[in-house]
Amino acid sequence: MRWKNTIDAYGGIPMLFHWLTAAAFIAAYVIAYYVIWIVDPDTSVKPPLFGLAPNGDRVVPILNIHWMLGISIGFLVVPRLLWRVFGTSPQPLGESRREIIAADVAHWALYALLIVMPLSGYMNTYDPTDFGLFVIPAFKDTSVFAWISSTLGVGWHDVEKPMEAIHRFTGKWVAWPLVVIHVGAALFHHFVRQDAALVRMLLGRATRWRETMP
Ligand code: HEM
Ligand code: HEM
Secondary structure (H helix, E strand, C coil): CCCCCCCCCHHHHHHHHHHHHHHHHHHHHHHHHHHHHCCCCCCCCCCCHHCCCCHHHHHHHHHHHHHHHHHHHHHHHHHHHHHHHHCCCCCCCCCCCHHHHHHHHHHHHHHHHHHHHHHHHHCCCCCCECCCCEEEHHHHHCCCHHHHHHHHHCHHHHHHHHHHHHHHHHHHHHHHHHHHHHHHHHHHHHHHHCCCCHHHHHHCHHHHHHHHHC
């Protein structure tokens, strides 16, 4: 098992970061809409789905899991971006220049999501995030916000409102379609093109794939 990327395949560590992020991202989505559609009495659908009754007391404890996942994604993306910019990346597998550019744009758009969603989410949340062993204070209670507020003369609502709009809009209309296209492209490469695009992102399979390289 190689830990770092080579020009043929992803290394173990970038793969681990990719799959941890992917799982956390999907789970963050499921939890957000579970709360919005089922748990929160203000927004739950009527009649209740699966007969589950809304319960306002459960909103913050369940959303706290969404916040934990989201903040973790925000931290995980930092080393990934550094590797992407300064390290080796597997060479693109597109069949034309246009395809290669499209894949590159899609990957950078996904990275942009991994920054915008955690940041906008964190910056519009009233409550601290409780990780069990430690607590991350809400943005409005940090010295960073106090500094921004005194330097730019803005209040909490001037920050919270636009951040909420960005988080909601991107969550509702932008993030999931991009991820669906991304997963669709990976499956297209695997099953239609039958190239190594997916295999070289899979632990174990990537090692076997590298061994077949001349
Ligand atoms: C990659 C990370 C994240 C993803 C993919 C994500 C996704 C979402 C989605 C899809 C929604 C529902 C949008 C809607 O239709 O209104 C949502 C709502 C929300 N998110 Fe995130 N989020 C992320 C990170 C965060 C973080 C780090 C925080 C705060 C620490 C946060 C706080 C919230 C809050 C407060 C809501 C509103 C929930 C409600 O209306 O009850 N999110 N998020
Ligand atoms: C089950 C779902 C997923 C599958 C099957 C999948 C598959 C893949 C594959 C095969 C690659 C390598 C592409 C290549 O070599 O050109 C890749 C790269 C990438 N994926 Fe995913 N992915 C999934 C979910 C996600 C999610 C949810 C995100 C984040 C929102 C994400 C973000 C990325 C990024 C940023 C890259 C580029 C890595 C780099 O080269 O720097 N993926 N994915």
